[in-house]
Amino acid sequence: GENVEQHPSTLSVQEGDSAVIKCTYSDSASNYFPWYKQELGKGPQLIIDIRSNVGEKKDQRIAVTLNKTAKHFSLHITETQPEDSAVYFCAASRKQAGTALIFGKGTTLSVSS
Amino acid sequence: EAQVTQNPRYLITVTGKKLTVTCSQNMNHEYMSWYRQDPGLGLRQIYYSMNVEVTDKGDVPEGYKVSRKEKRNFPLILESPSPNQTSLYFCASSRVAGLGSYEQYFGPGTRLTVT
Numbered sequence: 195g196e197n198v199e200q201h202p203s204t205l206s207v208q209e210g211d212s213a214v215i216k217c218t219y220s221d222s223a224s225n226y227f228p229w230y231k232q233e234l235g236k237g238p239q240l241i242i243d244i245r246s247n248v249g250e251k252k253d254q255r256i257a258v259t260l261n262k263t264a265k266h267f268s269l270h271i272t273e274t275q276p277e278d279s280a281v282y283f284c285a286a287s288r289k290q291a292g293t294a295l296i297f298g299k300g301t302t303l304s305v306s307s
Numbered sequence: 308e309a310q311v312t313q314n315p316r317y318l319i320t321v322t323g324k325k326l327t328v329t330c331s332q333n334m335n336h337e338y339m340s341w342y343r344q345d346p347g348l349g350l351r352q353i354y355y356s357m358n359v360e361v362t363d364k365g366d367v368p369e370g371y372k373v374s375r376k377e378k379r380n381f382p383l384i385l386e387s388p389s390p391n392q393t394s395l396y397f398c399a400s401s402r403v404a405g406l407g408s409y410e411q412y413f414g415p416g417t418r419l420t421v422t
Contacts, residue, residue, distance in 0.1 A: 195366075226409075236416075237397050237414055238350065238397070238413050240409070243409060294363070294365065296366065297349045299347070299349040
């Protein structure tokens with residue numbers, strides 16, 4: 195079955211720096227790759243997603259890139275702010291609408307001012 | 308306001324006592340899922356539903372049951388809870404939002420302790 199590896203497990207940056215979180219997946223049939231942000235005491239929040247027919251997607255300070263050949267995808271956050279501090283999860287799925295998701299184990303991002 | 312609600316938010320129970328965690332969404336989403344979150348293991352999908360009366364197993368379905376009799380509700384049933392089901396549970400609903408993207412919302416979570 196699918197396996198998703200996520201690195202690093204913790205990441206500390208200064209406010210204004212960029213942060214990059216990387217994930218690799220094992221199932222070449224996976225075609226949907228979402229990223230989630232989870233703040234303390236809350237449920238995960240979908241922040242950006244990408245399908246396998248797209249190489250890059252951007253939404254303001256957040257971007258995701260996908261390399262299907264290498265089976266890895268990355269989350270890029272530019273101009274980080276303290277409110278970006280949270281746990282970030284990547285996931286992969288071969289089914290519709292985010293069902294049958296396999297998650298990475300998460301990255302705790304700390305942005306210090 | 309678009310939301311996914313879960314009840315109860317906190318529950319302490321004893322081994323073997325059947326319980327149900329309810330999940331309801333007000334967005335008319337076709338797809339609903341249940342996840343458990345454990346330290347060091349991240350989020351793992353328990354069951355999901357593609358539509359009314361259509362459910363399928365996720366990664367960790369053992370010891371759980373679900374039903375989808377109505378589009379808005381997707382209850383999680385633990386027929387005989389055991390201590391290894393102590394966890395934080397999340398319900399989620401989603402739909403295709405166009406251009407290959409999805410709209411997805413998670414509930415606030417249910418913290419379950421089985422003694």
